[in-house]
Amino acid sequence: MPYTCFHCKQVIPGHAKGLFIHLRAVHGINYASTFFQCCEDGCRRTFRYIRSFRRHLLQHSVPEKHYRPEQHFGGSTGASVQGLSRTINAEMQNAEIADLETPTQENKDDDYWDELEPETITERIALFLATLKSKSAQTYSTVSFVVQQTSSLISDIVGSLQSKTLSLFEKLGHKDDSGVQKLACDFEEAKSPFKGLESDFKQMQYFTKSGNFIHPIEEALPGVSYVQRRDSATGTVRQVAVQDVFYRVPLKPLLTKLLELPGILDAIFTWQQRENGVLLDFYDGEYCKQHPLLSSKVSVPLLLYNDDCETVNPLGSKVVVHKLGFLYFTIKSLPPEFLSKLSSHFLVAVYKSDDAKTYGIDSVLLPVIEELKDLEVNGITLNTPHFKGEMRFSVAQLCGDNLGLNAILGFTESFSGNYFCRICKAHKTTTRAQTKEDVSLLRNKTNHAEDVHLANLSETGVKRDSILNNLCYFNVTHNQVADVMHDLLEGVGPYELKLIQSINFNSLIEDKHLTLEKLNFRITSFDYGFPDLKNKPSVIGRHELKNPEGAMHQSAAQTWCLLRLLPCMIGDLIPEENEHWELLLLLLECMELIFSPSLTPEAAVYLAAIIDEHHSLFLELYPNLHLRPKHHFMVHYPNAILKLGPLIQFWSMRFEAKHGFFKRISHVTCNFKNICKTMAFRHQMMQCYSLLSGSVFKSETEVGPGHSTLLAVMDGFGDVQSGLEDFPPFTETFIPAWIRVNGTQYKPGMTVFLSYTADGEPQFGLVKKILVLDHSVKLVVQNSLLDHHPLHAVQSYRDNDICLYVSLRYRIF
Numbered sequence: 001m002p003y004t005c006f007h008c009k010q011v012i013p014g015h016a017k018g019l020f021i022h023l024r025a026v027h028g029i030n031y032a033s034t035f036f037q038c039c040e041d042g043c044r045r046t047f048r049y050i051r052s053f054r055r056h057l058l059q060h061s062v063p064e065k066h067y068r069p070e071q072h073f074g075g076s077t078g079a080s081v082q083g084l085s086r087t088i089n090a091e092m093q094n095a096e097i098a099d100l101e102t103p104t105q106e107n108k109d110d111d112y113w114d115e116l117e118p119e120t121i122t123e124r125i126a127l128f129l130a131t132l133k134s135k136s137a138q139t140y141s142t143v144s145f146v147v148q149q150t151s152s153l154i155s156d157i158v159g160s161l162q163s164k165t166l167s168l169f170e171k172l173g174h175k176d177d178s179g180v181q182k183l184a185c186d187f188e189e190a191k192s193p194f195k196g197l198e199s200d201f202k203q204m205q206y207f208t209k210s211g212n213f214i215h216p217i218e219e220a221l222p223g224v225s226y227v228q229r230r231d232s233a234t235g236t237v238r239q240v241a242v243q244d245v246f247y248r249v250p251l252k253p254l255l256t257k258l259l260e261l262p263g264i265l266d267a268i269f270t271w272q273q274r275e276n277g278v279l280l281d282f283y284d285g286e287y288c289k290q291h292p293l294l295s296s297k298v299s300v301p302l303l304l305y306n307d308d309c310e311t312v313n314p315l316g317s318k319v320v321v322h323k324l325g326f327l328y329f330t331i332k333s334l335p336p337e338f339l340s341k342l343s344s345h346f347l348v349a350v351y352k353s354d355d356a357k358t359y360g361i362d363s364v365l366l367p368v369i370e371e372l373k374d375l376e377v378n379g380i381t382l383n384t385p386h387f388k389g390e391m392r393f394s395v396a397q398l399c400g401d402n403l404g405l406n407a408i409l410g411f412t413e414s415f416s417g418n419y420f421c422r423i424c425k426a427h428k429t430t431t432r433a434q435t436k437e438d439v440s441l442l443r444n445k446t447n448h449a450e451d452v453h454l455a456n457l458s459e460t461g462v463k464r465d466s467i468l469n470n471l472c473y474f475n476v477t478h479n480q481v482a483d484v485m486h487d488l489l490e491g492v493g494p495y496e497l498k499l500i501q502s503i504n505f506n507s508l509i510e511d512k513h514l515t516l517e518k519l520n521f522r523i524t525s526f527d528y529g530f531p532d533l534k535n536k537p538s539v540i541g542r543h544e545l546k547n548p549e550g551a552m553h554q555s556a557a558q559t560w561c562l563l564r565l566l567p568c569m570i571g572d573l574i575p576e577e578n579e580h581w582e583l584l585l586l587l588l589e590c591m592e593l594i595f596s597p598s599l600t601p602e603a604a605v606y607l608a609a610i611i612d613e614h615h616s617l618f619l620e621l622y623p624n625l626h627l628r629p630k631h632h633f634m635v636h637y638p639n640a641i642l643k644l645g646p647l648i649q650f651w652s653m654r655f656e657a658k659h660g661f662f663k664r665i666s667h668v669t670c671n672f673k674n675i676c677k678t679m680a681f682r683h684q685m686m687q688c689y690s691l692l693s694g695s696v697f698k699s700e701t702e703v704g705p706g707h708s709t710l711l712a713v714m715d716g717f718g719d720v721q722s723g724l725e726d727f728p729p730f731t732e733t734f735i736p737a738w739i740r741v742n743g744t745q746y747k748p749g750m751t752v753f754l755s756y757t758a759d760g761e762p763q764f765g766l767v768k769k770i771l772v773l774d775h776s777v778k779l780v781v782q783n784s785l786l787d788h789h790p791l792h793a794v795q796s797y798r799d800n801d802i803c804l805y806v807s808l809r810y811r812i813f
Contacts, residue, residue, distance in 0.1 A: 003057065006037035016057045020050075030127065033693060035700040042708030042732035044772040046700065125193055126210075127692050129203055134689035136664040136682070140200060147194055155191045162187035212691040214254045216247040216680035219367050221359050246351035246364055247680035251329075251371050254346065255393070256380050257691065258331065259300075264697060265387050268300065268333045279599045282332050282396055285644040287480070293376065293394045293473050301332040301396035302372075305345075306404050307652065308353045309659040311666035311675070322672050323353040324679065325361075326662070327368065328655055332396045336597070336649070337699040337742045343690045344697055345658050347683045350676050361408050362467040369467050376472045394473045397481045399650050402633070405483070409476040410466035412457055415629045419461025423480060423636045432626035435615035436608065437635045443477045480640045481650040482633055484594055489559045491630035494552040496587055497563065499622065500580040502545045508580060509545070514573055516542055522569040528561070530747055537562040556653065560595075563588060579621055586614040594637060595648050608638040661686065699742060703772055706736035716768075720780055727773055734772040741777070746770060752781065 002011045003019040007027045012019045023029040029036075036053035037046045040060035047053040132143045162184070169180045189195075197203050207213035221244040229240045259265055272283055282288055282301060293299050305328045312318045327348040330339055338344055351364045372395060379392035398408065407413050411422045418428055424441040426434060451460035466476050501507050501514065508514045520539040528536050535557040544552055554562065567585070574581045593599065593607045611634050615627060641647060665682050666675070690696045711717055712729035721729075738747045746752070746767060754763045765781030772778075 001060070004039040006039050009039070016054060019057075020054070028694070030124065030693075034695050035698065037703070042734055043706075044703050044734040045705055045736065046703045048702075121189075121193070122196065125197055126203075126206055127689075129197060130207065130212075130685070130689040130692050133203075134686040136661050136686070137668060139669055144200065147198070151192070151194050151198075154193050158187060158191045162191070207685075207688050210692075211253075211257060213688040214249055214257070214684055216249050216677070216684055217367075218245050218247055218677070219364075220245055221355055221363055223359065244352075244355055244359070245676070246349060246355065247676050248327075248349035248368060249347050249680065249684065251348070251368075251375060252380055255300075255375075256382065258346075258696070259380075259382055259391065260384055261691075261694075261696065264334075265382070265384055267335060267338065267697075268331070269387075271335045272333055277600075279601065279604070279641060279645045280597070281336070282645050282649065285642065287478065287643040288396070291394070291473065293392060294396075297392055298389065299379075299392040299394060302393055303330045303332040303396050303399060303650070304348070305329070305399040305652070305655045306408050307400050307655065307659070308404065309662060311663055311679075318672075321354075322666070322675060324662070324675065325351045325353050325356055325364070326659070327364075328658060334697070338697045339649075340654065340743055341697070341699065342654070342658050342661075343687075343695060345655060346687070347680065350662075350679045350683075352676060362464075365408070365467050369470055373471060395468070395471060397644065397650060398468070398479050399481050399483070399652065399655065401483050401486050401652060402629075405479070405481075408466065409468065409479060410452075410462060410464045411476075412461045412463055417461060418458050420629055421461070421632060421636075422476075423633075425461065426632070431629065431632040433619060434627065434632060434635060435612045435619075437639055445475050445477055448475075448477050480636070480643050482637055482640055482647050483650075483652055484637075484647050485556050485651045485653050485656075487630045487633050488591060488594065489556040489563075491628070492634065493559055493563050493587065493591070494554065495548055495628065496583060496618070497559075497566075498545055498548040498552065500584055501540075502548050508574065508578070511578075513575065513578070514570060516540065516545065518573070519570060523562070526565065526569050528565070530745065530750055532561045532565070535561040563591065579617065583614065583617050583621060586610060586617060590614055590634070597646055597648055599641060599646055601642060604638045604641040607641070608635075611635060611637065701777065702740040703734070704736045704738040704740075706734055706770075708732055708734045714769075716780070724773075724778070731773060736770055736772060739770050739772070739777060746779065752779065754781065754783070 002013045003016055004011055005019065005022055005027075007023065007029065010022070012022050030050075033050070034048050035046065036048075036050060037044065038053070038056055038060070040057065043060070045056065047056065129143070129147070132138070132146060133140065165187070166175070166180070166184060169175055169177070174180050197206060204213065208215055223244050224241040225244050226239045227242050228237050230237050259268075271281070276284075279285065282303075288294050288301070294301055306325065308323055308325045310323050312322050327350075328345050329348050330345055332339075334344070349364060349368055356364055372393070375393040377392075379390045382389065382391050398405065400408070402415070403413060405411075406420075406422055409422055412420055414420065416428070419425055420428060421431065423443060424438065425443060425447070426438060426441050448462065451462040452465040454460055454462075457463055469475055499507065501509050501516075501519070509516060523537055523539055535555075537554055537558040541553070544550065552559065563584075567588070590607065590610050593603055593610070596603075615631060615635070618625075618627065618631070637647060644650070661683065662679050665679060666672075669678060671678060687696075709732070710729070711724060711727060711731050711733055714733070714735075717729070727733075738745055740746070748767050748769060750767045751764050752767060754765050756762055763783065765779075765783050767779050767781055769780040770777065771780060
């Protein structure tokens with residue numbers, strides 16, 4: 001039967017083998033690719049592995065199409081159709097369906113495509129090795145063992161087949177035929193599949209020569225360390241001086257490789273030139289619009305991130321010895337769906353945290369800054385089908401936690417100091433009661449230069465002049481980013497949540513509105529729905545409520561989930577106008593705007609008013625307490641949003657997820673002799689695999705299992721027909737059980753945001769079905785009368801209350 005290519009919609013006659021030959025020969029899609037889609041009999045299911053895809057295709061071996069009755073999803077009264085903002089595959093939008101009866105010349109060429117060309121075999125073997133080496137769960141010695149054993153196994157099997165085949169030809173009298181002689185040579189080649197790639201050295205040579213492995217550079221630090229070395233002959237131990245080093249990845253070849261990937265520059269230019277009137281990205285903020293390079297030249301902003309990471313057991317004896325610092329970057333001009341993947345976060349440098357303290361972080365940053373200056377002035381030369389010329393770069397912002405940012409930007413690293421804020425010069429006594437931003441106290445290049453010259457940490461909060469000020473288009477006073485994850489989810493949020501329930505204050509528990517046991521019961525028995533099931537919060541211990549300033553033993557994702565859903569969990573127990581409860585609701589309203597991916601300038605002004613009201617109520621409720629430093633950072637959020645866009649694009653959540661790769665490497669290798677080199681090379685090998693497989697920036701829509709049917713026979717088609725005017729009634733559609741778009745999974749039964757009414761009130765709908773039509777995705781939803789953007793609706797705990805309640809997340813202004 002013929003098979004349809006999901007990439008170009010061309011019909012490939014013959015067996016499924018022809019489809020895979022076409023995918024590899026024409027589109028470069030091989031067994032290491034991570035996206036495959038079925039286009040047979042109306043099916044639109046997607047797969048991550050070629051083996052699962054091949055097995056699924058065998059189910060479509062019957063040429064006739066059979067339409068099965070649609071599954072029943074319940075009533076469809078009031079249903080409507082909503083289209084998702086992203087299509088299944090952008091490259092399929094302009095594709096045409098090929099003629100089923102007349103195969104093209106390209107099909108004929110595919111029939112004679114030789115799968116076992118020597119170059120193709122070498123590429124597939126190299127991709128196989130890159131796949132093994134990219135995995136953080138295994139060591140290189142394990143990879144070498146697999147190569148040796150696999151080579152030996154294949155050699156034995158092929159040798160046996162060779163002997164039997166040649167013996168058969170000899171008996172038939174064809175021993176001296178040229179075809180048989182060539183077959184014998186092919187057998188000899190097949191007996192050594194890893195020829196030329198046997199050793200780790202040869203493998204790295206191949207990957208480097210291909211341009212996909214960007215070799216890390218060793219950089220020397222000013223001093224040496226003394227280590228013990230044992231003489232193998234005498235057994236004596238002596239102290240040996242070893243040069244302290246760190247490793248960095250050269251930016252020029254990496255950026256050139258990334259920007260020359262197909263479609264990347266087009267995505268960058270399209271995203272830069274959009275106009276929508278809202279604050280959606282860094283390009284919408286005042287800072288970028290006034291930037292001398294980014295606003296006028298062909299350029300790309302780079303977002304840097306610096307953080308320390310403990311690579312060993314945090315409770316072990318080596319907890320500080322092997323602590324490492326990582327410097328990452330992302331290309332900030334890419335659309336959000338590209339930047340959400342960890343493969344789009346790239347390593348710049350890795351160093352020992354002790355070395356940064358000994359020699360100063362500027363010693364590590366020096367070679368990086370020199371290369372960044374060259375990128376600002378000279379840039380790189382690109383040669384792509386759509387762009388040929390010079391591309392320049394500039395540091396957009398530097399992200400990190402508050403301690404790391406203060407250290408790298410040259411400010412005080414003590415948050416009990418007189419002037420701890422890196423954005424303004426407010427004294428700590430002022431910040432303890434400050435509810436609004438004082439524009440007159442903001443730091444700028446002029447007063448910062450004066451503070452550096454004064455060199456008085458207690459009077460200025462400036463520790464040194466950061467080496468980042470050597471850049472042509474960046475100054476530390478321009479760095480307005482806020483770490484909303486640490487400020488709110490690991491700071492203000494847990495602190496106030498424990499305060500309103502603490503047994504030491506006039507809290508909800510003290511007022512007998514709630515008990516800790518009932519709270520924990522509600523936490524454990526609550527229905528968290530599809531999106532938050534993985535972030536289900538842990539129970540709260542009594543010792544945690546006794547110390548509001550201590551740790552809450554919840555991850556940032558768990559805290560975010562608990563704060564948003566707490567009104568649904570215990571809201572029925574709290575009387576109206578309870579001031580302690582009102583404080584938490586005000587914080588949630590602040591978070592609703594702070595974590596929003598899209599805002600208007602008016603929303604930023606509104607946020608400033610809510611923060612003022614929240615801080616004022618806090619001081620009123622707790623006169624014996626004062627606002628903490630993370631409370632103070634919140635007053636700068638509205639101004640930062642106006643300058644940089646939504647703050648969630650700068651948070652540490654995704655960058656800290658990147659640390660997981662290095663932690664696994666550390667636990668697996670257990671080799672700390674030159675840990676920085678190990679981390680740098682293993683990361684670059686993982687990046688090499690991403691480049692070889694073409695999965696660096698890909699963000700495909702995943703479609704789960706389901707069935708196909710005709711729109712006309714679909715249950716409830718009459719109710720949604722008006723929303724499907726572009727599709728004839730006899731259009732074949734695929735109805736999956738779930739679909740994942742840009743990392744968000746949608747299922748029937750979820751509640752989604754639809755639009756705003758004329759009065760500005762949000763409207764929501766309950767997903768009844770998911771329709772995949774050609775390259776578009778439609779949600780069949782039932783309108784609901786709800787007040788806030790929910791993850792899902794839940795039943796009240798009150799007796800005889802049949803209403804559904806929802807939790808706040810964020811509002812899109």
